[in-house]
Amino acid sequence: MTIFTITDLVDWSRAQFALTAMYHWLFVPLTLGLGFICAFMETIYYRRGFDPEWRRTVRFWMRLFAVNFAIGVATGLILEFEFGTNWSNYSYFVGDIFGAPLAIEGILAFFMESTFVAVMFFGWNRVSPRMHLASTWLTAIGANLSALWILVANAWMQYPAGMRFNIETARNEMVDFLEVALSPVAMSKFAHTVTSGFLLASLFVVAISAWFLLKKRQEAFAIRSMKVAAVFGLVSAVFTAWTGDTSGVHVARYQPAKLAAMEALYEGRNGTPLTVVGLLNTDKKHDNDAPIFDFEVKIDKMLSLLAFHDLDAFVPGFNDLIYGNAEHGIMPVSEKMERGRKALEQVTLYSNAMREGDTGELARIKRLFDIDTPEGEAFYNDYFRYFGYGFLKSEDEIVPPIGLVFYSFRVMVGLGVWFVVLFAACLVMLKKGTLVRRRWALWLMLLSLPLPYVAGQAGWIVSEVGRQPWTVQDMLPAMASVSELSYEAVRTTFFIFAVLFTMLLVAEIMIMVRQVKNGPEAIKD
Amino acid sequence: MESYLTYQHYWWFVISLLCGILVFLLFVQGGQTLIYRLSGGDKDRKTLLINVLGHKWELTFTTLVTFGGAFFASFPLFYSTSFGGAFYVWMAILFFFVIQAVAYEYRSKPSNLLGARVYESFLVLNGFFGTILLGTALGTLFTGAEFTVSRDNIASLSGSNVISQWQSPWRGLEAVLDYRNVALGLAVFFLSRTLAIHYFYATVNSNKIIAKSRRPLIVSTVLFLVFFLVFFGGVMLGGGYETNHATGRIWYVAHKHFHNFVELGWLGAGFLLGLVMVLVGLFMGLDRCKNTIWVSGPGVVVTVTALMLCAGFNNTAYYPSLSDMNSSLTVSNSSSSLFTLKTMTYVSYLIPLVVAYIAFVWYLMTKKRESVDDLDDAPEKY
Ligand code: HEM
Secondary structure (H helix, E strand, C coil), X not given: CCHHHCCCHHHHHHHHHHHHHHHHHHHHHHHHHHHHHHHHHHHHHHHCCCCHHHHHHHHHHHHHHHHHHHHHHHHHHHHHHHHHHCCXXXXXXXXXXXXXXXXXXXXXXXXXXXXXXXXXXXXXXXXXXXXXXXXXXXXXXXXXXXHHHHHHHHHHHHXXXXXXXXXXXXXXXXXXXXXXXXXXHHHHHHHHHHHHHHHHHHHHHHHHHHHHHHCCCCHHHHHHHHHHHHHHXXXXXXXXHHHHHHHHHHHHHHCHHHHHHHHCCCCCEECCCEEEEEEECCCXXXXXXXXXXXXXXXXXXXXXXXXXXXXXXXXXXXXXXXXXXXXXCECCHHHHHHHHHHHHHHHHHHHHHHHHCCHHHHHHHHHHCCCCCHHHHHHHHHCHHHHHHHHCCCHHXXXXXXXXXXXXXXXXXXXXXXXHHHHHHHHHHHHHCCHHHCHHHHHHHHHCCCHHHHHHHHHHHHHHHCCCCEEECCCEEHHHCCCXXXXXXXXXXXXXXXXHHHHHHHHHHHHHHXXXXXXXXXXXX | CHHHHHHHHHHHHHHHHHHHHHHHHCHHHHHHCCHHHHHCCCHHHHHHXXXXXXXXXXXXXXXXXXXXXXXXXXXXXXXXXXXXXXXXXXXXXXXXXXXXXXXXXXXXXXXXXXXXXXXXXXXXXXXXXXXXXXXXXXXXXXXXXXXXXXXXXXXXXXXXXXXXXXXXXXXXXXXXXXXXXXXXXXXXXXXXXXXXXXXXXXXXXXXXXXXXXXXXXXXXXXXXXXXXXXHHHHHHHCCEEEECCCCCCEEEECCHHHHHHHHCHHHHHHHHHHHHHHHHHHHHHHCCCCCCHHHXXXXXXXXXXXXXXXXXXXXXXXXXXXXXXXXXXXXXXXXXXXHHHHHHHXXXXXXXXXXXXXXXXXXXXXXXXXXXXXXXXXXXXX
């Protein structure tokens, strides 16, 4: 099947959102990290009595920041509006909760970032050095604050907390803001995502500095930049791994199907091994007995340990999740679908009763949806919590694309380990003063430049493909979230934006390469 | 209930204010359509114009993003109905804003793939279509659109689950069939050009540019007034929908928007005040007064805010449905929950702080008018 033969609106809508998000994430992590790196460097410049060398260094990296910044902002605008254009039903159903962080992001973070970024670029001779330094810091903080709010919103979709369903408006409504904003998933997602951005930006600086050293140009500048970036990079890489581990624990707890996809786990068991690397057998489906792997390297009990911090913990596989596992209290999906439909039916009954003015019936249904009443609590636990399953047409819809998630996860984690090693080695060599001579090491650093981009994209694939079919976990599947559009309309705009983004990406890379080649010597005071 | 309604009105006010600020800040777009005309083909002067606009593009862009985000959060049903429905219009708006965002940064950089001319044309296209499309889309808040809303759909086990359904296959493009929408689109466009010239008076130190701005200023000012009057007259003469917030019933009222201005005296007075400021600004502009933008700009904010309040206050349906009157959106039937509105209200108390630092930075960065020579000495420029 080629992309041109897809006629499914949901798939095209997914494709359009994925396209925008993936392009967005090519630019944003650099903004998140390079903002801070510029702030560190400018602080050093300020503290060292306005050393002109440091000023040139900061300005060089700021120029690259500027080239990258605008396109991140542009793709972000589209993402925001695509919730409405492509996922309008979703926007209605959860806008009460999801919209709030987005609005707060706009009011609190975007203005900060966009106001001070102008001072940061153009204010060198217009404002005092102190004000300039403050602006650089505020730009970096603003960028990361906006990441916080959008990740809070994303985390809420993966782990819907702090809300209740309102039968009168037929949607979910927020009842506890702090539960939404400070949910553990939101915190670990924020920490993992921004630190991965710091890591990416650090490697960006290290790799470009390595290029200068290989060319034997601007060596003092390159070493100076590398020192800042390697320290920041190592700390960030360690944090990324640590917070990634916490994210994994949350996935195990709240999104077991995603974990099963990450591990290609079909049969759950106690003391589950971790597949370190593996080659998936493409014939394997959940309903046949084909072997899962053509090749694998496993560590016994490791998955149980990582996911539940218990060597003997039970980790469910797809067969448990689809067909149920009474021993471990897992209900079959068919049963969940049945219960979900019952919950959906009540919504329809409520609408009918409204039309007919049947007050008795209205009161009965209202009580069911009021979790503070005993009936409400029972209805919630027995039926409403499976609301989203009511939309599913078949039980295997809960299985996300396993191969994509499985491989992406390994790419991300594998690279994560590599980055720790790389930054640590870089620092050691810098300290010993041997780096400039070790051309192979400089080459490795330079060639690693694309890798954090790959890792970041892989991370989002794990997170977003892995949670399919849900836009809101267990509450709303993608097929009930889309706008009523023709797939042709979405396809057309998909291609228009695909061409536009690609063109702009190529332009950005060409401009960046040219700026790097011009080097800090091209910067006039 | 009473207090819920108050919050709903408060948030309609915030949306209206953001819309007012956005229309004011569209001077950036208007200015982009004038870069060739006012520079008279001189490269340095063109660069100067692009630079003084470039220091503000982010602000307009961010206001657009925040306007969208705040609309989503406070009136999610509007977001899902209009954005999901008028798909082509919103996609076109997005397209024309994306090309703007990169144009400033990439235009003058070497190896920029497309060449400076193409990025400049992005700026011009954004200036034309960004303003006209946004204005036309705003017009539908008064003139209506073809949609239906049925909340029952969400639970449908057989039919479509989509709550808001658009009834026209043109997905929003049909708005051009109502002359009032087009008139508002064009009014916003010519207003943005007028304001841009006012802005140049405050920020550009170049006699040649100022001299060249006279004719386009007069033309834009006059055309703005003509198109605005067409829109305004059309809306005042036309009807609108009224609702009872308690029962949710909706009915037709002739000259609804006119009544709103009369019945809410303060709103009518506010609108007139804004209009007078705009008119005074327009006259000051014709005199090339440096401070014009500080009269016409706030005048636009006040006028547009008042117009938006007129669309949603006084029990008016702010998004009338032409397909099914009862599907029309009002502040009470389309808003977020009381809890969400309250929570966001606390956040909105920080808006004055945000406005204050923006104003402070604006002041710092535009303390003196900029000339071609200044630009030559600037460490960074677009
Ligand atoms: C070193 C070990 C790492 C581990 C154990 C790890 C773990 C994870 C997990 C479990 C998720 C899914 C979270 C969810 O679905 O909620 C995730 C997502 C993600 N990862 Fe990693 N990761 C690691 C390294 C990296 C690296 C090196 C990068 C990039 C440089 C990265 C970038 C991302 C991104 C962008 C996401 C998506 C956003 C999110 O869900 O947090 N990760 N990671």
